[in-house]
Amino acid sequence: MVLLLLAVSVFGSTRVIQVPIKSKKDIHRLRRFPIYRLEDNSLQLLVTPQDLTKLKNLGYHYHVLIDDYEGYLSWLKRRGKYHSYHELDSILNYYAKEYPNISRLETLGYSVQGRCIFSMKISDNPGQDEVEPEMRLIGNMHGDEFIGCEIPLYFLTYLLDNHNSPQVKGLIDSIEFFIIPMLNPDGHELNQRYNANGVDLNRDCGYFWEGWGNSPSPFSQPESRVYLRHNYEHNNTTIEYNYHSVQQYVNYVWDYHPHDPPDSAYIVQLSQIYASQAGLQVINGYEWYQVCGSLQDASFGGIGSLAWTIETLQPSNPAQIDQICYENRDALLSVAQRVKWGIYGLVTDSISGRPIWAKVRIVEPVRWHCYTDTVNGDYHKMLPAGTYDIEFWAPGYQPMRRSNIQVPPQGAVRVDGKLLPDSTKYYGFQVVAVKYARHTEDSINTQPYDALGPTDNRFFSLGRSGFIIIDMHRPIRNGPGDDLTVYEGDDGLTEGYTVYVSDSWSGPWKNLGSGSGIQGFDLGSVTDARYVRIVDDGSSTSGPFAGFDLDAIEARYVVPGVCEEREPISGFEIGPNPGPWVWLNYTLSRSSGVEITLYDPSGRSIFKRCFHQAPGHYRLRIDHSDLPSGIYFLSFQTPEVKRIEKIILIR
Ligand SMILES: [Zn+2]
Numbered sequence: 001m002v003l004l005l006l007a008v009s010v011f012g013s014t015r016v017i018q019v020p021i022k023s024k025k026d027i028h029r030l031r032r033f034p035i036y037r038l039e040d041n042s043l044q045l046l047v048t049p050q051d052l053t054k055l056k057n058l059g060y061h062y063h064v065l066i067d068d069y070e071g072y073l074s075w076l077k078r079r080g081k082y083h084s085y086h087e088l089d090s091i092l093n094y095y096a097k098e099y100p101n102i103s104r105l106e107t108l109g110y111s112v113q114g115r116c117i118f119s120m121k122i123s124d125n126p127g128q129d130e131v132e133p134e135m136r137l138i139g140n141m142h143g144d145e146f147i148g149c150e151i152p153l154y155f156l157t158y159l160l161d162n163h164n165s166p167q168v169k170g171l172i173d174s175i176e177f178f179i180i181p182m183l184n185p186d187g188h189e190l191n192q193r194y195n196a197n198g199v200d201l202n203r204d205c206g207y208f209w210e211g212w213g214n215s216p217s218p219f220s221q222p223e224s225r226v227y228l229r230h231n232y233e234h235n236n237t238t239i240e241y242n243y244h245s246v247q248q249y250v251n252y253v254w255d256y257h258p259h260d261p262p263d264s265a266y267i268v269q270l271s272q273i274y275a276s277q278a279g280l281q282v283i284n285g286y287e288w289y290q291v292c293g294s295l296q297d298a299s300f301g302g303i304g305s306l307a308w309t310i311e312t313l314q315p316s317n318p319a320q321i322d323q324i325c326y327e328n329r330d331a332l333l334s335v336a337q338r339v340k341w342g343i344y345g346l347v348t349d350s351i352s353g354r355p356i357w358a359k360v361r362i363v364e365p366v367r368w369h370c371y372t373d374t375v376n377g378d379y380h381k382m383l384p385a386g387t388y389d390i391e392f393w394a395p396g397y398q399p400m401r402r403s404n405i406q407v408p409p410q411g412a413v414r415v416d417g418k419l420l421p422d423s424t425k426y427y428g429f430q431v432v433a434v435k436y437a438r439h440t441e442d443s444i445n446t447q448p449y450d451a452l453g454p455t456d457n458r459f460f461s462l463g464r465s466g467f468i469i470i471d472m473h474r475p476i477r478n479g480p481g482d483d484l485t486v487y488e489g490d491d492g493l494t495e496g497y498t499v500y501v502s503d504s505w506s507g508p509w510k511n512l513g514s515g516s517g518i519q520g521f522d523l524g525s526v527t528d529a530r531y532v533r534i535v536d537d538g539s540s541t542s543g544p545f546a547g548f549d550l551d552a553i554e555a556r557y558v559v560p561g562v563c564e565e566r567e568p569i570s571g572f573e574i575g576p577n578p579g580p581w582v583w584l585n586y587t588l589s590r591s592s593g594v595e596i597t598l599y600d601p602s603g604r605s606i607f608k609r610c611f612h613q614a615p616g617h618y619r620l621r622i623d624h625s626d627l628p629s630g631i632y633f634l635s636f637q638t639p640e641v642k643r644i645e646k647i648i649l650i651r
Helices: 002-011 024-029 049-057 069-080 085-098 147-161 166-174 185-190 222-233 264-278 295-303 318-338
Strands: 015-020 035-038 042-047 063-066 103-110 116-122 134-139 176-180 207-209 237-245 249-252 281-284 306-312 342-349 359-364 366-371 378-382 386-393 400-407 412-414 417-419 430-435 467-477 484-488 496-502 510-516 519-521 528-536 549-555 569-576 582-588 592-599 605-613 616-622 630-637 642-649
Touching: 015 049, 015 069, 042 049, 085 103, 085 116, 085 147, 085 185, 103 222, 103 605, 116 147, 116 222, 134 147, 147 166, 147 176, 147 237, 147 306, 147 318, 166 318, 207 295, 222 295, 222 605, 237 295, 237 378, 249 264, 264 281, 264 306, 264 318, 295 306, 295 366, 295 430, 306 318, 342 386, 342 400, 359 378, 366 378, 386 417, 400 412, 400 417, 467 549, 484 496, 510 519, 528 549, 569 642, 582 592, 582 630, 592 616, 605 616
Parallel strands: 134 176, 134 237, 207 430, 237 306, 249 281, 342 412, 342 417
Antiparallel strands: 015 042, 015 063, 035 042, 103 116, 116 176, 249 306, 342 378, 359 366, 359 386, 386 400, 430 467, 467 528, 484 519, 484 549, 496 510, 496 528, 569 582, 582 616, 592 605, 592 630, 630 642
């Protein structure tokens, strides 16, 4: 028995090892291993026995720093009094009950092992999606980085406990905070970096994804999909911080690529404000070490949220943990004061006055684009003082340019867009996922957003065997003749690709055929599809424009307002009823608030969850093992629909 246990600890456990390195080249060669710590002459890695074999085969020597990492983490958790998942659950529920007028607790989804992924919204009128900038904090996506939960959780309790102080009240009244303290509850409880499927969630995101960290496809894990849905529902997430350990950095985009985005001067300035308060150093993600599939790249690249990865120490002394939480709170309060600075406004349909989910491009000087909120049509782009030209656009509308916008120092200017419907032009609207295909080595000069909007001969080179998934904003309809046209940009070569469509961003995908250059495609047996996936044929050589050069995707048949004409809810089902628990399935055809309440026969509410959900299929499971057998009533409510179903629980 003793021998068996020993065998497990030697061959089964994760270790922290130290590998001496000579130059940055070694970091680049070892970047796909989970890096624990990076020092001047050595690299500390978090390795499994298989990783050790790979390392030896690469010719590296190492020595073991922590032999039993899981054991070390359970000691650290006890010693540092880090919160468990259940403690987090109770604290959030306590605060939600204590401060119902300024907080709202939501379960965004479930982990692999069925734990809740909580989000606490803090704002005035928390039940409404208001025209306010949104600030998102995400913690503990690496399960072993416990401090990543403590910092956002402490900030949440600080805001609520001090909601009467003038400074905090000002923030709560003007910002919507979304705090997700534990994105990877399974990893946290299992004392491991990965989720319960063994996937590194900070390699599973879709913006220049390349399958690192055991990720089989972009946003493959339930926890990453929770994040992705939150991105879609809150398309105007203005700013985001994502908490990690164990180094001391304010890490800014990009992780995948060495070229800085056009906003980098302002990003670095904001990084320094955070770093000086929190006692951290500013570092560029790629410069530190390259990562493909990171969350911050997806937040900034996909929706234009200014996004950072914060790395702090993870001490075992509770007083030091508190100190780190206080310093990061001060840093967050400093940046929160600035969240409203820049340009903001509403984008609406000039005829109906309805809000539009639109793209906001900052065209002069060029800055990264953002999107309006899917529900309210509001946007908030953080910009320093200066003069800007911006352009609003959404499929089915004529673009609208507003010039000479003056952003005052330490202030904001409101610029609304009223767009004129134009049913003739429907083009790609938003990048959902894109594969990294040597984009740092080869196709360095093109950006995925160049594949959106109309043809303009600015294009995105997919890279050899690369792919991109684009949201067309509304479903493409099957009509007479070709239904969509793929346009190639001119790099002097005609290159081959295959087109797939789906009504879900994650498939299943229907192959519409292969093409080269500019070509039309018919939806065939598909009646409508909102997502288009274009895959390079793998034939091209390397070079600055390797792979198919996607300029635009144009849809021919999309009836304006098609989404609005549909019933918002379909496929509503409840099961097993009678049974030991309840699940419900439904499909939303457009973004909507959803409220689910379970009542006992006397009409007392015993369970209530509120969500704001993007279009898609949903399956929820309500499992309250403490409820006795009997008859209950389940209420399902959106602004348009209310359904009450009788259910029978049998224990
Ligand atoms: Zn981490």
